[in-house]
Amino acid sequence: MAKQVFIAVIGVGGVGKVFLSQLAALAKRRPSPQLVLCYASTATKTVYHDDYSPIDMAAVVDELQTGSKGAPPPLPKIADYLAGAPSKVILVDNTSAQDIADSYPLFLSRGISIVTPNKKAFSGSYKLWQDIFSAAASSGVKVYHESSVGAGLPVISTLKDLVETGDEVVKIEGVFSGTMSFLFNSFAPTEGKGGKWSDEVKKAKQLGFTEPDPRDDLNGLDVARKLTILARLSGLEVESPTSFPVQSLIPKELESAASGAEFLEKLSQFDSQMEDVKNAAEKEGKVVRFVGSIDVPSKQVKVGLQKFDRSHPIAALKGSDNIISFYTKRYGANPLIVQGAGAGGEVTAMGVTSDLLKVLSQIS
Amino acid sequence: MAKQVFIAVIGVGGVGKVFLSQLAALAKRRPSPQLVLCYASTATKTVYHDDYSPIDMAAVVDELQTGSKGAPPPLPKIADYLAGAPSKVILVDNTSAQDIADSYPLFLSRGISIVTPNKKAFSGSYKLWQDIFSAAASSGVKVYHESSVGAGLPVISTLKDLVETGDEVVKIEGVFSGTMSFLFNSFAPTEGKGGKWSDEVKKAKQLGFTEPDPRDDLNGLDVARKLTILARLSGLEVESPTSFPVQSLIPKELESAASGAEFLEKLSQFDSQMEDVKNAAEKEGKVVRFVGSIDVPSKQVKVGLQKFDRSHPIAALKGSDNIISFYTKRYGANPLIVQGAGAGGEVTAMGVTSDLLKVLSQIS
Numbered sequence: 001m002a003k004q005v006f007i008a009v010i011g012v013g014g015v016g017k018v019f020l021s022q023l024a025a026l027a028k029r030r031p032s033p034q035l036v037l038c039y040a041s042t043a044t045k046t047v048y049h050d051d052y053s054p055i056d057m058a059a060v061v062d063e064l065q066t067g068s069k070g071a072p073p074p075l076p077k078i079a080d081y082l083a084g085a086p087s088k089v090i091l092v093d094n095t096s097a098q099d100i101a102d103s104y105p106l107f108l109s110r111g112i113s114i115v116t117p118n119k120k121a122f123s124g125s126y127k128l129w130q131d132i133f134s135a136a137a138s139s140g141v142k143v144y145h146e147s148s149v150g151a152g153l154p155v156i157s158t159l160k161d162l163v164e165t166g167d168e169v170v171k172i173e174g175v176f177s178g179t180m181s182f183l184f185n186s187f188a189p190t191e192g193k194g195g196k197w198s199d200e201v202k203k204a205k206q207l208g209f210t211e212p213d214p215r216d217d218l219n220g221l222d223v224a225r226k227l228t229i230l231a232r233l234s235g236l237e238v239e240s241p242t243s244f245p246v247q248s249l250i251p252k253e254l255e256s257a258a259s260g261a262e263f264l265e266k267l268s269q270f271d272s273q274m275e276d277v278k279n280a281a282e283k284e285g286k287v288v289r290f291v292g293s294i295d296v297p298s299k300q301v302k303v304g305l306q307k308f309d310r311s312h313p314i315a316a317l318k319g320s321d322n323i324i325s326f327y328t329k330r331y332g333a334n335p336l337i338v339q340g341a342g343a344g345g346e347v348t349a350m351g352v353t354s355d356l357l358k359v360l361s362q363i364s
Numbered sequence: 365m366a367k368q369v370f371i372a373v374i375g376v377g378g379v380g381k382v383f384l385s386q387l388a389a390l391a392k393r394r395p396s397p398q399l400v401l402c403y404a405s406t407a408t409k410t411v412y413h414d415d416y417s418p419i420d421m422a423a424v425v426d427e428l429q430t431g432s433k434g435a436p437p438p439l440p441k442i443a444d445y446l447a448g449a450p451s452k453v454i455l456v457d458n459t460s461a462q463d464i465a466d467s468y469p470l471f472l473s474r475g476i477s478i479v480t481p482n483k484k485a486f487s488g489s490y491k492l493w494q495d496i497f498s499a500a501a502s503s504g505v506k507v508y509h510e511s512s513v514g515a516g517l518p519v520i521s522t523l524k525d526l527v528e529t530g531d532e533v534v535k536i537e538g539v540f541s542g543t544m545s546f547l548f549n550s551f552a553p554t555e556g557k558g559g560k561w562s563d564e565v566k567k568a569k570q571l572g573f574t575e576p577d578p579r580d581d582l583n584g585l586d587v588a589r590k591l592t593i594l595a596r597l598s599g600l601e602v603e604s605p606t607s608f609p610v611q612s613l614i615p616k617e618l619e620s621a622a623s624g625a626e627f628l629e630k631l632s633q634f635d636s637q638m639e640d641v642k643n644a645a646e647k648e649g650k651v652v653r654f655v656g657s658i659d660v661p662s663k664q665v666k667v668g669l670q671k672f673d674r675s676h677p678i679a680a681l682k683g684s685d686n687i688i689s690f691y692t693k694r695y696g697a698n699p700l701i702v703q704g705a706g707a708g709g710e711v712t713a714m715g716v717t718s719d720l721l722k723v724l725s726q727i728s
Contacts, residue, residue, distance in 0.1 A: 022529060022530055025530050026529070026530065029530075152525075152529075152694075152700075153700065154518045154521065154522050154525070154702070157518065157521065158518050161516075161518070161714075161718040161721075162714075164718070164721055165386060165390070165516075165714045165717040165718050165721070166386055166389045166390065166393075166717070167714060190675075311554075311680065313677075313680070316675065316677070316680070318698055319697075319698050321698050326704075330516075330710045330711055330714060331704055331705055331711065332705070333683075334682050334683050334685050334704060334705060335704060336516075336517060336702075336703070336704035336705070337701070337702070337703040337704055338518070338700075338701070338702055338703075339700070339701040339702075339703070340690075340695055340698060340699060340700035340701055341695055341696070341698060341700070346694045347694055347695065350525075350526075350529045350531060350694060353529040353530070354525040354528070354529050357525075357528055357529070361726050362725050362726055
């Protein structure tokens with residue numbers, strides 16, 4: 001059993017900071033193997049020691065300010081440094097950066113395991129997906145990414161368990177975006193009237209439930225990325241998150257708005273479009289929700305608006321919760337359902353920490 | 365990496381047979397490590413070879429009929445045999461036998477990992493619980509029991525992830541029995557009238573949703589055992605499944621009925637009791653359900669009838685589904701929810717197979 005495992009953390013923002021505090025607590029609770037933080041970086045600051053001596057986990061956020069070696073070295077140099085560590089290494093990528101995702105095959109081929117909430121690696125090109133998992137397989141290291149879908153909710157682990165034990169996934173359906181969940185639970189509640197669409201978007205933005213530019217949520221791409229990951233784990237060779245139908249909720253006329261602020265200002269001019277959608281659903285006694293679905297036998301993946309009975313679990317969702325329903329051969333007509341908060345620093349970091357524990361149990 | 369892992373299977377009934385077919389399929393799909401079935405037994409029949417040569421997984425059910433060595437040897441002899449295998453061993457206990465559960469510390473101390481759906485080991489005395497996990501820790505082997513609660517649903521793995529990553533469980537609440545779920549979803553549906561209590565119990569028995577004697581479901585002990593397991597994983601030192609309040613749905617007068625058949629025959633005489641309960645809930649616009657709950661800060665565990673709003677997820681359950689809600693510090697007011705079939709051979713065996721894969725990834 002390895003006595004030490006080295007941990008490198010890229011990205012010390014919202015998720016990264018919480019992860020570091022969970023890591024510090026974990027290292028205290030579990031003395032063996034000893035977890036050694038040997039590298040940490042933000043986009044502009046870096047801390048590491050040439051002799052791999054431990055960085056204080058509790059103080060690293062300060063040390064990035066006071067003891068930084070400047071911007072991080074190029075990724076291949078980081079891989080060199082980590083590959084030279086005197087024991088096994090786990091890289092924790094808490095960014096959403098495409099260039100770091102693109103370098104996963106390099107890190108994995110150098111014997112470095114990876115845990116990450118970064119969706120880009122698993123929802124980019126199908127070639128990158130293949131390169132990642134073949135690099136991990138040939139060097140016998142691990143790559144885990146629970147928080148890339150539904151944050152800490154057991155979504156990816158559950159899907160893997162179903163597939164690896166020989167169940168056949170028939171359909172996956174759900175609400176995969178906390179932002180979309182919040183917007184539609186307020187705009188088209190199962191009881192009561194709901195607000196105007198543009199008002200709900202503004203409210204969500206004020207509450208911090210949207211990206212800085214809300215169009216980055218409303219274009220559906222975030223949900224499409226998550227669907228891409230789940231579809232691939234279900235056995236479908238989805239080429240990219242833009243290779244299947246994704247409904248954007250950005251009015252055509254506002255796609256080119258110069259800023260999120262301008263977009264928000266003009267959005268109320270288009271409220272009647274969403275009002276029509278809501279009313280059409282109400283006429284059938286239903287409510288509208290923004291969902292993603294994967295039909296495995298017909299290989300159909302799609303993201304967009306759909307109507308649901310008010311008693312349907314997807315309609316009855318609360319707050320900004322996600323819900324993911326797995327219809328499989330074994331589970332039959334009633335799906336296996338996982339539900340709860342699918343965004344937020346604490347629960348996203350929890351998925352990362354939980355993945356780290358899984359890797360530790362296998363490599364140490 | 366170990367080239368072979370030896371598998372011993374005790375119990376080849378409903379779950380055991382499905383597990384063996386899942387195991388055979390798994391062994392075909394994953395050539396490394398080679399899975400070698402080296403022992404299988406029912407209560408009266410046994411198959412194994414002194415030289416540990418493989419038993420044909422696909423033919424073992426027949427071989428137990430034709431090539432049996434008779435009743436299984438005493439458990440310490442089985443432990444001797446398995447401890448002598450030329451590579452690592454996983455014991456799969458598909459029984460619900462107390463004597464086998466009692467011998468887990470022995471098997472674990474001999475270096476044999478265990479996966480099992482057997483609730484008895486984890487819901488018996490607190491001393492047995494401690495002996496099991498300290499034996500596993502000191503010999504560095506694994507013990508997994510996902511299917512002891514909610515069959516293949518990710519209940520135990522989710523709770524462990526929450527606790528191990530440092531979250532604090534505040535409350536666990538849910539419907540933990542497929543039988544109770546079916547009975548109350550039919551007896552007190554959210555829409556419509558529902559049948560008479562005794563009729564619903566008879567129907568459940570006919571559909572195979574109850575134990576041979578339905579009192580074994582209605583006494584609440586099965587749910588109490590599951591709650592004991594989850595409470596212990598949440599950090600409470602629950603002494604036994606009878607050390608907290610458990611409401612039995614068996615009328616006092618029928619506790620001593622000579623048989624399940626006599627019980628069923630006389631049950632209708634007591635229908636007014638359950639009808640009163642249903643009506644009391646209806647007066648508040650609610651429905652009654654049989655639930656278990658664990659309140660961690662106050663250390664209160666209880667099992668029994670409780671009223672829920674018709675829109676509550678526990679009220680809206682379908683068929684014989686289970687639902688388990690985890691309220692934690694990180695997840696806040698909206699719990700993490702897992703829902704789906706919590707009984708049945710296929711999904712119970714799936715939990716066992718999934719546990720087997722987890723042990724394999726750690727020991728091979």
